[in-house]
Amino acid sequence: MTGKNARQNAILRQVSGIGTSFGSETRYSLLPSQEVVIGRDPSCQVVLDAMLYRMVSRRHAAVRPLPSSPDVESNWLICDLASANGTYLNGQRLEGCQQLVPGDRITLGHDGPEFIFESELNHQQATAIAPAAATPLPPANSYPTSTSTFYQPPQPPPPDSLSFTQLFPIISTGKDLTRKAYLIPGILTVVFVVLMFATVGQPRANQVIVAIYIACAAYYFIYQLCGKPKPWWVLFASALTTAVILLTPVLDLFIFVFRGLLPGNLPSEQEVITFTELLVRMFFGAGLMEELLKAIPLLVAFLVARVVPSPWRERIGIAEPLDGILLGTASAVGFTLLETLGQYVPTITQSVSAQSGLGTGQLVGLQLLIPRILGSVAGHMAYSGYLGYFVGLAVLKPSKSWQILLVGYLTASGLHALWNATGVLNGLLLVIVGVLSYAFLMAAILKARALSPTRSQNFATRFLGPK
Numbered sequence: 001m002t003g004k005n006a007r008q009n010a011i012l013r014q015v016s017g018i019g020t021s022f023g024s025e026t027r028y029s030l031l032p033s034q035e036v037v038i039g040r041d042p043s044c045q046v047v048l049d050a051m052l053y054r055m056v057s058r059r060h061a062a063v064r065p066l067p068s069s070p071d072v073e074s075n076w077l078i079c080d081l082a083s084a085n086g087t088y089l090n091g092q093r094l095e096g097c098q099q100l101v102p103g104d105r106i107t108l109g110h111d112g113p114e115f116i117f118e119s120e121l122n123h124q125q126a127t128a129i130a131p132a133a134a135t136p137l138p139p140a141n142s143y144p145t146s147t148s149t150f151y152q153p154p155q156p157p158p159p160d161s162l163s164f165t166q167l168f169p170i171i172s173t174g175k176d177l178t179r180k181a182y183l184i185p186g187i188l189t190v191v192f193v194v195l196m197f198a199t200v201g202q203p204r205a206n207q208v209i210v211a212i213y214i215a216c217a218a219y220y221f222i223y224q225l226c227g228k229p230k231p232w233w234v235l236f237a238s239a240l241t242t243a244v245i246l247l248t249p250v251l252d253l254f255i256f257v258f259r260g261l262l263p264g265n266l267p268s269e270q271e272v273i274t275f276t277e278l279l280v281r282m283f284f285g286a287g288l289m290e291e292l293l294k295a296i297p298l299l300v301a302f303l304v305a306r307v308v309p310s311p312w313r314e315r316i317g318i319a320e321p322l323d324g325i326l327l328g329t330a331s332a333v334g335f336t337l338l339e340t341l342g343q344y345v346p347t348i349t350q351s352v353s354a355q356s357g358l359g360t361g362q363l364v365g366l367q368l369l370i371p372r373i374l375g376s377v378a379g380h381m382a383y384s385g386y387l388g389y390f391v392g393l394a395v396l397k398p399s400k401s402w403q404i405l406l407v408g409y410l411t412a413s414g415l416h417a418l419w420n421a422t423g424v425l426n427g428l429l430l431v432i433v434g435v436l437s438y439a440f441l442m443a444a445i446l447k448a449r450a451l452s453p454t455r456s457q458n459f460a461t462r463f464l465g466p467k
Helices: 183-198 202-225 232-245 249-261 275-296 298-306 310-314 319-356 357-380 380-396 398-422 428-452
Strands: 007-016 026-030 036-038 061-065 076-080 087-089 096-099 104-108 115-122
Touching: 026 357, 036 104, 036 183, 061 319, 076 087, 076 115, 076 183, 096 310, 202 428, 232 275, 232 319, 249 275, 275 298, 275 310, 275 380, 275 398, 298 310, 298 319, 298 380, 319 357, 319 428, 357 380, 357 428, 380 398, 380 428, 398 428
Parallel strands: none
Antiparallel strands: 007 026, 007 115, 036 061, 061 076, 076 096, 087 104, 104 115
16 A cells, blocks of 8 residues: 555656657656656757657647645646647647646647656655565666656757758748748738739739738738737628728718718818817718728628527627727728728829829829828727727627727727818827827727637637746
8 A cells, every 4th residue: 555655757658650650669757846848849858850740849738747646646737838730638639738647648739749648656755565575566767768768858959960950941840930930921922012013004003902912911910919810701801891882872871871961061171160160070970970881891790690600600700809809900991992092092193193294193192092001000990990899898798788889989980080180280189199099999909808708719818828
């Protein structure tokens, strides 16, 4: 019979992967006072060959000791270290950390190397009651090592050592190249640059390409800050829906209500009015009207998600503030592109061309296009993203939905009206309002990240476990 102070030796036994197919196996003993990190990085305690195991991250998983307790069978945790391909425990993908029991199978990636966790009693530390003449059992750490490799603290590589992957780093990066090195944005940048060169001498086509690229870059910035995956086609559909609405009679209806029936009639260049009256008109004719119009795709996504099964419901719909922000800012991209390319740029190009020639008009049009699209981060994207936060919050807290929506709608419309009204005064006030709008959006994103029910899975806030 063993006493309560008996200790256990824990072992990781690799049973699949390169080097285990010829009847041999590799065993790693685990020290009770030190965690063991498994990965491709040379600093890991269990180092796997980068050429053979590309599905394994540089720091993939860690086995961590817990304080010894007589009430539990095992005092070890397995933790996934935000690996690209995941860590699987007995066939189930691991989220965070989980306690190990003898016989557990740990797989790095869906089809990567597999280890079996084993725990054996250390009889040298145990207090046993046995016949005096009995032959003592050998300690666990005295097994033959001809086919076993027990863990030893890693030795630093020689300073002048050189590996094949160091000479050709692209071979060992695997999925990290797309996940961590912004490969896709880089590819899109190259594509757009080639298209820009191809449309030299075609001003209209060149303006469209430049506008789309800048809008995508601005939106990608917001997407990364939100940190929640959302299918690209859902975001594209939100932007496209808003752009299409602007080309339909729905826009005429909105103009009739907000600028005809309500006091939102925008002043002409010759009309002289006070700043207060201008602010009121902008609040109704620009703020309330345009923010409600840009919120239509969010309503459509919410309604569609209610009638489709899971997982489409989660992909399409709005379940929390982050969803609202992502769809709201995408809607604003569609609005900004159509408004800029369909109204502002053609108008100023024709006006300047009539006075100074076609070339000058086209140049001035491009000069207007760039700040309007790039500035949407503190403009249309800020207002609509802020309102989207409240739409998602209303879904998350349905009992207070109308109060939440009213506050968000009025605040977003107020910021929008303030931007439009101060634009006619001076540039300094415009900077202040732009910074204020941007700060409102960033605050909403940070709060949405904290409120997110999927916070531990979102790539901006994923729980990595203790270090």
